[in-house]
Amino acid sequence: MRVYTGLHRGSSHKNYCEDFLLTIPISKQIFVGMVADGCSAGKHAHFASAFQCKLMRKVICTNTFIQKDIPVQLLANRLLLSWMQDLKYFKQEMLIPENELLSTFILLIYNAETKQAYVTALGDGGVLINQDLHEIDQNNCPDYPIYHIEDSEEEWLDYFNEQSFLIEVPSQVGIATDGIFSFYHTQNIREIPESKFADYLMRDTSLKDYEDMIQQKIYILHAQFAAQAYDDIAVIRLLFDNHLEIKVF
Structure with a gap:
């Protein structure tokens, strides 16, 4: 399994x-x-998004219910329930x-033992499933x-499973914030449709031999295609099949 990440500030946020x-x-x-x-x-x-990720890390590091054979959906629900409980607690304690x-x-879990992935989306964004x-x-x-x-725990579970x-x-498999769909041309260059830029970052497998594949592709879009993202971007991609080849352009 190869893991690729990218974090990029959009042009609308100075x-x-x-x-x-x-x-x-x-x-x-x-x-x-x-x-x-x-x-x-x-x-x-910026604090809200960082705090929520740090809170999930705390939940993961302090819980004992994580076992290698646990179904991914069950693990996701348990993590999210603990996360919501902690969010409520720290909101009150820290005022x-x-x-x-x-x-x-968007939360992504992959279990190599069962070869299953599970994604829960609590908001906008992009989800890559195979191709x-x-x-x-x-x-x-x-x-x-x-x-x-x-809300009650039952209502929380209903909320978690609305988009999963x-x-x-x-x-x-991959997940991204909705900034992935906000690319635009900064010059009058129309060789590549703007709709293809999200596919290039999320589906295309070129440069897969580089750990910083996502960051390299963001640079290529800017330098070669005069394209940049209006909104911020956070991307996580997992590639399991090393022979998978997808070219977007």
């Missing part, structure tokens, strides 16, 4: 990248990744107002996790 990401191999069998997207309309959006915790995220890139769009009205802080994907024996 001071901070408001996205964040987490990658943490729990064991030789289980990998967890998370991309978070802070709300620009909130306060300290953090709601508008400083406005961030969505297909799916765009999740909530029409600029994201249902932030913090809005559900006072179970992938059996994937060849590749």
Whole structure:
């Protein structure tokens, strides 16, 4: 399994990248990744996304229910339930107002023992399943996790499973914040459709021999195709089939 990540500040944000990401191999069998997207309309959006990823790392490092043969959906639900409980606790203990915790995220879990991947999307973004890139769009009205802080555990589970994907024996899988779909041409160059840029970062397997594949591709889009992202980007890609070849352009 190869893991690729990328974090990039979009042109609309002058001071901070408001996205964040987490990658943490729990064991030789289980990998967890998370991309978070802070709300620009909130306060300290960069803090909100970073805090939520750090909180997930704390949940992972302090729980004992993680076993190599645990089903990925069950593990995801247990992690998310613990995460919501901690979010509620720390919000109260640290007196953090709601508008400083406005961030969505997408969670990815892969279990090498069962060869299953599971993705839970709590907000907009992109989800790569094998050769297909799916765009999740909530029409600029994201249902932030913090809005559900006072719900019951049963309501939390319903919320977690609204947008989820179970992938059996994937060849590749990936998650990204919605900035992946915000590329535009900075010059009058129309050789490559703007709709292809997300595929280039998420589906294309060229440069797969380089650990910084995502960052290299962002640079190539800027230098060779005069394209840049309007919104921030956080990307995590897992490639399992070393012989998989997908060329976008």
